Amino acid sequence: MKRIIPMWIAIIGGFAMMLSSFVPLAESAGEMFADVFNVVAAIAFVLGAGSLAKQHLEKLSRRDAGWGYSIITLGSFLITLFIGLLKIGIHPNPSFPQAAYSGSNDAEGSAWSWIYEYMITPLTSTMFALLAFFVASAAFRAFRAKNTEAILLLVTAFIVLLGRTFAGVVLTGWFPDWASGLRLENLSIYVMQVFNTAGNRAIMIGIALGVAATGLRILFGIDRSWLGGGDA
Amino acid sequence: MSGGNVNSTNASARPWFERLDRVDRRWIFLLMFLAVSGPILWIGVTGKTLPEAPTLAARAVFQEINQLPARSLVLISFDYDPASAGELQPMATSLVRQCAAKNLRMVFIALWPLGSQVAQQTIQDVIRDDYPALKEGDDFVNMGYQAGNEAVMKLLLTDFAKAFPKDSRGEATSNIPILKDVKMVSQFPLLISVSAGYPGSKEWVQYVISAYNEKMNFVTGCTGVSAPQLYPYFPQQIAGLLGAIKGAAEYESMVNESLAVDGVATAPKYLQAQRRMGPQLVAHLLMVGLIIVGNVIFFARKRRGAA
């Protein structure tokens, strides 16, 4: 029973949703579900927060290697939560001074925006910036002319890399007009519009079918591994 | 995380290409850092930028905005957050600047939670600093962020005020002069999205533009990573496309040229993208060099293996 009921919930919910997209009256069902989902996800944050706290409290109580870092995580988590949920130091919106919590956490100079500007932004955007290093090391290692596939991969990347900077203009800009199609910047656009479009279209069509089949496997109750234990 | 190949015992016994192949990848990281920071320092000190030759897609963006009559409504969606600001902020700045200079009425929205803040910052930097005559509510308004991704777009098709019930100041939509007659999104002749991913340009095309292809024009600026997915839509659904910092630099140079006043140097904040093309060039050349070296190693080894 513990698995049959959820399965039927999924089946009924799924088919109802499929139907709703064809019935003008129920067209907004998808949007309503988005709202419902966002709310459920926001409520479920309690579970995530619980898991986070539990991991680090256990590390602390066991004095595992690096438990000091758990103090940092827990402390920063609780302080940020406290400041944000209570809107510490946020004055009300001048348009609605009577509503105590009408101000936005993002007001300049607030503790919240300090956290955002001096902690979240540098930490996350530097993490993002690490990619510049990784594209270089990946290109060095992986772009080698081992076979036809690899040659196509690396030559295309090469054309686009050069075509997207001033170097492309310098290298091939002198090509006469009748051969302007072979200028690197034009070549890279041509590659985008023909080969890239073809590849992406096929991938998209494949994905659509894959999504449909995956969805139908769930809705027909064939694939129950998401409920756990495929064959059971 | 070391390169994993730091063992240097009997390294001298190996041929040169083996050693080069097993080079600690941290040397590559260092080269990349120098390739980016060197030009930044150089351009920062000398103030010189590289010339740009605008491509078709970037020229189209400029043209779409330029052809609108004054006081036209423009919907500008900030679908990115500070993490992508390095690439997209120069586009947003130049787009807002061209709209402000053309005296278009701008409505800012955000489908990314942090997009509203970025929009506010752009308004501050461009409109309040350089076009102080424009009044919030009459000439532009920031409607803030709405959760719901495509759902918001679909709602915009039928009911603007329901999708964005209040602006970022908390004013109800019905009280905002600029939006007084706006019922739905098709009343905007031009939609601009500065987009870093989902939801963004692709969803705008799928849910809004394909519904109103005749009435609405759509131009977009996007990150390098999403540009390949958008090229198939250009120029049918997407009238103009700025791809990555290169597109930003091309467009920026066009806007600067059109608004240039003799004898007055362009404010440095309007040269962001062109400044950033310097490190791009050197870093791209480094990447090209790395790929060449990688293949030289590969072929040298192959020949040795065959011999």
Next chain:
Amino acid sequence: MTRQAKTWLIIGAVFVALIVVRGMIGQGLGRVYVKRTDVTVTLPDAAAAGAPSASANESINVSPSAASTQVTGAPSSGTTSATSASTISWQEWKQVPPLEFIAAQKANPAQTEIALSWPRTIGLWLAAFFTLAIFSFLYADNPFYKIAESLVVGVSAAYWGVIGFWDTLVPKMFGALTPGLVKSLVQPSLVAPERLQQISMVFALILGVMMLWRLLPRGGWISAWPLAFIVGVTAGLKIVSHVESDLMAQAAATMKPLVVSVTDASGATNMWDSWWASVANVLLVTGVICCLTYFFFSVEHKGVVGGAARVGIWYLMITFGASFGFTVMGRIALLAARVEFLFDDWLWLIDPNHFRGL
């Protein structure tokens, strides 16, 4: 002390020394200046609004020296007038370029309107530290990175939790279920919820409570129900949207003529352009068909199918190469932005925005 620790200590010491030296040259480095604005707001009727005066501890006395913005009530609450004299006021601090501070000091050395902001200066240095700490991971895992990692996890987890609360739960759920409360405390401009919206939010609340049931010692299995609902509905929704926008739309867009004639302005057929356009279309259609063939599961890739699948894989590789090349540009831009932050905002080595008037 291990060798590694020594290396890190030496690197750190050299770094600090360099920064100290930098601090002694020219204008120094890494300071943030702010300009004060005083805001005074008159409460229309504090008692009637019924809002707890949580703002009391924030109100700071108006300083007469600074420019004072007088905001009288809300523009929408027409009845501000003289019913009540209670006001709240606070100060707002806006960041300004150091140049403005220098100019203000020159004009009046005793001015207090623009001043050095200690919190933000410390923040700037912290941000620089975090930037370097994350970069240090490229060399090897180390305590600085671990500190940065622990902090970013803790802070960002809470950050998104708070966003979820104020941007989703409050306006959507509480706004639908307890509109009065939300109106009086948070968002007076709240549009009254529709009945359907209220029903869906009650439903959401029930699902949420079922999820949280897991925290109780018994009956945790009930949380499988909301998950099943979400999975099922997602499946149903995505089947429809993907078939519509990906399968049908993309296939329709690919039904292109294999022979195209391009005419130029004079109406004559341009042979060269026609030829290119035709080749492009042929390549496009074959490409899509071959790539689709590659994805076939129930046919072995042999013979004609194998050949087509191989061409398909070539197309995919070209697609991937192009995407890779395009993406590099964005990634380098991100790194450039961080380096600019270090050189410009923190070290004051370059001044592209003319904030310090170099």
Next chain:
Amino acid sequence: MRITHKIPRRIVTNQSCKRVAAFVFMLMCYAGAFAFETRGDGSVPIAPTARIVVAQNTSTPPQESATSTPVAVSATPARPLFNSEKTALLLWIVFIGAAVTVSVWLAKSGRPIRIRRIAALEAVDNAVGRATEMGRSILFVPGIQDMDNIQTVAGLTMLGRVAKTAAEYDATIEVPTCRSLVMEAARDTVRASYLSAGRADGFSADRITYITDDQFGYVAHVVGSMVREKPATCFYMGCFFAESLIFAETGNAIGAIQIAGTAESSQLPFFVAACDYTLIGEEFFAASAYLSGEPAQLGTLRGQDVGKFAVGVLIVLGALASTILIVTPNSAPVVWFFDILQKVLGG
């Protein structure tokens, strides 16, 4: 791979009867609605949906409310039961559904199904075994999106398979997640996998953790722990964005075997360049079915192929028809045929 399960033609179970019934019921509903539509009189009058809109904003002062849009109880015009613009879409879904159902039925009735080898999936067992041999863990990243993304769901079905293999090989599997709901779902999935492998005692919920909703906060933690714990095998299965290459390059540096799968086409190049095996787009959605080896599931793959074949044929016909139209623009049968093709694709 050639799978020839000889399944006795056993009586179709009561349960699948119900499922088929549900599906048939849906079809009948639509057939009815569709027939009604095409009969011509269009819209079915339905009780107007009264949209209850209360006066907009109590804090709006009286003088302003006069100028604001008057919101009365607006009765939406009667709407039809079926959106006839979406007929083609419905037909496609029914077609794919039928293709899948028939293929499943054929597979269940014992017809052999051939499925081509997918190298990435053949490698799963070895990759898991390697972790056991080396005494290290397996890292499974189910993407960074929430449960309302079908890729996350597909990633979790894959997790179910991998976790079962891991349980059989007695390898530990770590699943850091980026969303609370995904954590809960992953715990359910892995618990059930251990249970069905007969190793319920080996399951530990603490290995499936929530880190943070923030993309790069999550990345910072995952790569940090990768470098410290050096998993022998890394799976990246789900919806990925920029973090794909950070994971893949870090995994490469620690010498892990990496198997990735995503439908996010912008990230495929990075996985292809830096991972040992990559499931591209549709292959990723097929992974769970492939690994299950069950005839019913493999049958759905055949159903997908039927869909692909149909699309391919339509594209070829469409391209030919539009080419003929270029040459002879006024050929009535071709115009008619092309029109039909476009209608089929929702044009």
